[in-house]
Amino acid sequence: MLNRSRRRFLAASAAGALIGHARVCRALPAIDGLKPVVEKITGGADLREGRVTVDVPHLSDNGHSVPLKITVTSAMSEREYVRAIHVLSEKNPRPIIAVFHLNPQCGRAEIATRVRLNGAQNLVVIAAMSDGTFWASSAEVIVTETACLDAT
Amino acid sequence: MLARIQVPSEVKRGELITVRLAIQHPMETGFRYDHMGRVIPKNVVNTLTCRYNGVEVFRAEMGSGISANPYLQFYTRAVASGELVFDWADDAGERASERVAITVIG
Numbered sequence: 539m540l541n542r543s544r545r546r547f548l549a550a551s552a553a554g555a556l557i558g559h560a561r562v563c564r565a566l567p568a569i570d571g572l573k574p575v576v577e578k579i580t581g582g583a584d585l586r587e588g589r590v591t592v593d594v595p596h597l598s599d600n601g602h603s604v605p606l607k608i609t610v611t612s613a614m615s616e617r618e619y620v621r622a623i624h625v626l627s628e629k630n631p632r633p634i635i636a637v638f639h640l641n642p643q644c645g646r647a648e649i650a651t652r653v654r655l656n657g658a659q660n661l662v663v664i665a666a667m668s669d670g671t672f673w674a675s676s677a678e679v680i681v682t683e684t685a686c687l688d689a690t
Numbered sequence: 691m692l693a694r695i696q697v698p699s700e701v702k703r704g705e706l707i708t709v710r711l712a713i714q715h716p717m718e719t720g721f722r723y724d725h726m727g728r729v730i731p732k733n734v735v736n737t738l739t740c741r742y743n744g745v746e747v748f749r750a751e752m753g754s755g756i757s758a759n760p761y762l763q764f765y766t767r768a769v770a771s772g773e774l775v776f777d778w779a780d781d782a783g784e785r786a787s788e789r790v791a792i793t794v795i796g
Contacts, residue, residue, distance in 0.1 A: 635755030645767035652757040
């Protein structure tokens with residue numbers, strides 16, 4: 539009996555892990571709400587998923603300062619480099635968090651900063667490449683206390 | 691506006707320089723109220739540029755979504771000895787600048 543419940547638990551946790559994985563693989567879920575902002579950035583060009591890695595904690599106690607690291611796969615050579623990185627938020631009152639402008643001299647397309655988040659949401663990062671293509675990726679963050687709630 | 695900028699003092703030619711900086715700034719969002727119920731005006735560091743021997747290597751446009759005391763980390767390739775010049779400005783029109791010397795060896 540005991541053994542069986544253990545087996546069931548293991549099966550359930552394995553299924554849970556699979557579901558968790560599937561959630562990560564979802565294709566840009568937040569893009570719908572951000573459509574006008576995204577269109578302004580891309581100018582109507584296609585937005586492809588990939589090349590951008592958004593490194594952010596899955597759970598944050600507090601939205602005042604959430605560490606964020608963005609890495610874009612690029613050679614950063616004169617012929618092929620990242621022109622700009624746009625950081626967008628799904629739920630913040632101002633959806634554009636920041637825009638970083640890079641050039642081939644950067645050597646590596648990687649930025650780390652800290653952001654404010656108004657509640658649990660998806661962060662969308664769009665990389666504008668020198669060849670005119672746009673690549674995006676999103677990350678889900680669960681925020682327990684939002685940055686817009688004034689605790690005083 | 692005080693800032694703390696960290697770059698390696700010596701770096702080999704062609705290698706990447708890791709630039710880390712933190713600026714002391716409240717990054718007021720404009721959504722908060724003071725004790726009299728008046729809106730505290732938005733005041734954020736909106737632009738920051740980094741020039742390496744006169745050439746712009748990095749520029750950030752920031753909004754209220756960046757945390758108070760903004761922190762940034764980015765890279766630039768070491769080409770020649772010289773200096774990195776950082777310039778930034780906030781919504782209140784206050785400007786600040788900081789220079790860091792870099793020695794490239796090899």
